[in-house]
Amino acid sequence: MVNKDEIVNFLDEYLDINSFPDKSRNGLQVEGKEEVEKIAFAIDACMDTFIKARAFDADMLIVHHGLIWGGIEYVRGLVQKRLKFLLENELNLYAAHLPLDLHPEVGNNVQLLKLLGLEPKEPFGSYNGLSIGYTSEFDEPKPLPLVAQILVEKLKTDYVKAYEFGVEEIKRVAVVSGRGGFTIPEAIEKGVDLFITGEFLHDDYHTAKEGRLSVIAAGHYASETLGVKALMPVLREKFRVKTVFIDNPTGL
Amino acid sequence: MVNKDEIVNFLDEYLDINSFPDKSRNGLQVEGKEEVEKIAFAIDACMDTFIKARAFDADMLIVHHGLIWGGIEYVRGLVQKRLKFLLENELNLYAAHLPLDLHPEVGNNVQLLKLLGLEPKEPFGSYNGLSIGYTSEFDEPKPLPLVAQILVEKLKTDYVKAYEFGVEEIKRVAVVSGRGGFTIPEAIEKGVDLFITGEFLHDDYHTAKEGRLSVIAAGHYASETLGVKALMPVLREKFRVKTVFIDNPTGL
Amino acid sequence: MVNKDEIVNFLDEYLDINSFPDKSRNGLQVEGKEEVEKIAFAIDACMDTFIKARAFDADMLIVHHGLIWGGIEYVRGLVQKRLKFLLENELNLYAAHLPLDLHPEVGNNVQLLKLLGLEPKEPFGSYNGLSIGYTSEFDEPKPLPLVAQILVEKLKTDYVKAYEFGVEEIKRVAVVSGRGGFTIPEAIEKGVDLFITGEFLHDDYHTAKEGRLSVIAAGHYASETLGVKALMPVLREKFRVKTVFIDNPTGL
């Protein structure tokens, strides 16, 4: 049993929660039980996730997409239902959005690179003056289908889609998990061969194609499971708490 | 028993809740029970008030100062405690700030004038391009102490303080309940004899004095009890609900 | 042969091009030949489209997604290539984004409804204080798979995906073409049964699901082909010009 404040203080510091401009209100969004024995991890704060967290007897839930973006103006409808459930069950809700994308150890983007056997090389992906992704480089160039195949296997998802717009052999890679298409012009300018992200939108299609930049869309959900999963052993070792991952895929 | 949405829709329209720029999120701030039999009325959304509302078996609480100003960024500490209480007890919370100051029938300012036997004459008190108070005029000029005495008796408060900075006999009056001192320059410019408000702040003292404008501070709390009280019979008649006023004075 | 200004003036007025706040610079974005004999229509301003327009001997190209959003800061890279091609070939480029989404006759959303045999009922889909979509209602409720099947056939696309989150029989429908997910909370609040849009994003999945709102994603590209296509006969009849539709699907 650990006091919730100890975990929150550790995470706030470990993830450097107050250093990044983010619409997500990062940190402890909803306060619950004082003592924490079991922590659930998930991607999205929603009723399905909350119900499973309670079924697992979790005292705290750590998510990538929290409940509060900007500020809650009215506690009505879905917001009321979700808050009521959390407060009645005294389930602590901790959210980490950008801090869990760009973290140099457990961040979604570093973890995505690791799936491909790569190390982060340079910060990439400017968002509000912040680099939220990374570039990297294969020692041996690889064909696009092979890179895609590795992701299918490691992410255990059949969502992965590959768009071959550039060179046949991929050497330089840039990664921005989730919906990272807004950084495609930067990838083109920096001469990257392949851009890996979660969702690939219509708007970005022709830019990538004309810029001869190949793209892999690995799924918004799938590409963002890595960060919270990497956080699990960190908290287990630090606090001797029990952990559980709640899989709640959207197929998107 | 009335469905809460009927009451909310009526109040939204009756108080014209969406027409005024206000930091308060006016309207149903926290959703509770579907069916409403008893409504409590109070000035401030706080634990003391909530606990009394529950003790009275209220299904809805209508206040002048709600819980949400701007937006809730974190459900922690006091905010968590208050929201948890409301949601666990399924107590609907409805807030009306500026709409209940300026309303032509039940508004705090019109009601303050009525205590003095006056009718609103002209809109007064510009706030974000909105007039939130009124001016009025005595048929017979009255000395300041007499006006103060009437307020002491009618408001049943000994907070009332009178500052005699101008003429001996008061004819023209301007009223802005709560903390209305920011409209003192307007009162001076318009040649008013007496400005009535709730709290009178240090900052406004010399402006009023040099502008030869007498001031009565009737108490922030006391001056804002009138609006919600005037709303009580309106809802009783309209919906046949029971009502109760929760007195929770701050002495300020 | 028609002078380009006549066509531009007609379109500016017909589409009410200057009345909507839009990041797209709507209207004649790039000035080309004075005289126009043939007009090409497409969804996206990109090299593939430009090259085909020239191959068809078009003098003007009308698109939904133009070249200029906000303003061009540097004429370099892709922007230079695209502008150079247009200017060297004196191809007029006319763009209409929001004005072609919300137009009551040729707009993407009205046209989407027509595919389903429906008429627009009420404005829907608030965007910068503007309604860009519509609601409608089936005379006879229809099961979701049937609605999806009609869209597959009429749009001639196998992209269409249906998410059954609510009632079995669909009666009330709301439509926002392209990436319309930001209006899902409005659809839930208004009690709509089915929301039809182009792209459906991860972020909106749980909101729709918990709000019991079924969703059809018909493809960003496919859902936005309808507006420009509906504009073709209008210009043919008005100006006796030749027209051609350039199909350049992204599969997104």
Add this chain to the structure above:
Amino acid sequence: MVNKDEIVNFLDEYLDINSFPDKSRNGLQVEGKEEVEKIAFAIDACMDTFIKARAFDADMLIVHHGLIWGGIEYVRGLVQKRLKFLLENELNLYAAHLPLDLHPEVGNNVQLLKLLGLEPKEPFGSYNGLSIGYTSEFDEPKPLPLVAQILVEKLKTDYVKAYEFGVEEIKRVAVVSGRGGFTIPEAIEKGVDLFITGEFLHDDYHTAKEGRLSVIAAGHYASETLGVKALMPVLREKFRVKTVFIDNPTGL
């Protein structure tokens, strides 16, 4: 006799006048005589104060609340009267608002702590990203009435009001002079036992009470006399000028 620029330059630097975001235009607000022999000190820039300063033959007046906040848009009414008096009498007016609240030696907040025999411990009271107050700690815990009594005696004011909302014995104290109630949530979060300020407003009552934070309101005027008074010997010693304090209490 000292040149006014020498005094102004010294004060600008000593009070670090240009480093803080403040609505007050800090520094020499109104230029008067070149040579300065006697300096008057007061809290508020108003006619009463100006007339007394002239009666004392002062060449410069240093105040906490100046004439110019933002900017003067029209020299009419009270503003005209005040400016006319200053300019005709060539009375230099120097204002220091936030710089005189937070100064580590002569600031209102440090001086308030000194009355209680305390030293500033940590910066406190975030205002536009600036800490304007301090926390401190009694070696021996003291009951609230005793702390209030010391302030009554040292400040020579009977305004002082104490609100006992928390522990009986006060150890940790936070101080923000004037109207400092906006920092009450910060005081609660930091576990302070007593918050000392000038004016205590209705709005902050329930927050303090539920947060179990005791409050002393020492008077806006009284709590802000300390800074300018502490500045007097500094200028006497530095420039051999004569000084006089103008007491012009508002009772608020």
Add this chain to the structure above:
Amino acid sequence: MVNKDEIVNFLDEYLDINSFPDKSRNGLQVEGKEEVEKIAFAIDACMDTFIKARAFDADMLIVHHGLIWGGIEYVRGLVQKRLKFLLENELNLYAAHLPLDLHPEVGNNVQLLKLLGLEPKEPFGSYNGLSIGYTSEFDEPKPLPLVAQILVEKLKTDYVKAYEFGVEEIKRVAVVSGRGGFTIPEAIEKGVDLFITGEFLHDDYHTAKEGRLSVIAAGHYASETLGVKALMPVLREKFRVKTVFIDNPTGL
């Protein structure tokens, strides 16, 4: 003798002083004597003008360029000297900037057209969403040198410079007094033959030349003497006051 408020109220209404977004604080900028017998008129609020106004025993000075733009942050240096002079001499200062450019009777632009025997035809010259100038048309086209010659004679200035960039015979004219070059693109778009303004800047030279728009620069000072001069008889007739024009040319 007229009370100053009567004149101010008349001017505020006649010039519609509060209807235009202007950096100039239009209206009575500095309050002086209560009673007004003589009014001086000038272009610029400066010491030269003030001294002459006093020499003429004026009680009020009406100018096109006042003392206050935005707001006065410090009464020091030139600002102090000017304000001190006005306040010590109790000289009322009234300013009208944009309201005196665009006024349909006495405005600088209408008056400039009248010098050429022209009537205003359409509003022209968009500035913050406001039209501050006018277009007009000669019945008989005139060569540029002839138009320039008329202005030299009527304005009694040898500043006038003509730039022949377009057609030889001028028919359509647009006028924006002072520094109006920012409206040159609008003049080109509207197919005007000649643009008349006060100062013509380097920045606008090539735009006018490539747009084949001839330009006459009549002098900033000279082009803005017309409005205040036209106001003189209006006030003489209305209030039976004496008037005097103070000529203080800058040669610019």
Add this chain to the structure above:
Amino acid sequence: MVNKDEIVNFLDEYLDINSFPDKSRNGLQVEGKEEVEKIAFAIDACMDTFIKARAFDADMLIVHHGLIWGGIEYVRGLVQKRLKFLLENELNLYAAHLPLDLHPEVGNNVQLLKLLGLEPKEPFGSYNGLSIGYTSEFDEPKPLPLVAQILVEKLKTDYVKAYEFGVEEIKRVAVVSGRGGFTIPEAIEKGVDLFITGEFLHDDYHTAKEGRLSVIAAGHYASETLGVKALMPVLREKFRVKTVFIDNPTGL
């Protein structure tokens, strides 16, 4: 022959192009030929300049006033004509506005001082928090007409106008090329004897006069020819390219 990117990268760094807040989009505004053999230099981006640059067989044009300020919203009219010409002739356009005013070696202001035999002493001329000019000092005071005469001779322009408002013998000088009048209050406050700029506007006349600050207006065009001219030998030496200066004076 040099690759254009090498020159652009060198200039971006040498002029520190991305460090200054500027409405001008500094850097390579329009991309042209890959290989550069001859570079033209001019003040203004306009058709006259472009046509001459092509006549000189230039591959790149470097200007002080570029084509893009903020962003291009529509490629129509003059903008279309200019862009079309540049793109069809593959003429690279490089613009440097503030970076070429304030550069410590080739900047317009340092170069203006050098004409007078002076070295920059202190940064001067605050613009968006940036110092864009310099002050300097003559070893031997000089009469104003002599300083003006030197500029006439060295700049080979008869535009130069001198306004003697202050001391007879000039010692301290401040320089801001182009339209620098907005820094005149700063020059007065800093006790400068002479302010040298390009254009001197009506608005600044009385401020300079009352502040006893003499002014020399050397012509906007003339005062800004120095920077690009000083850049010519730098690029010749660095890249062995040919250079040509295109003189296109506006007389303003």
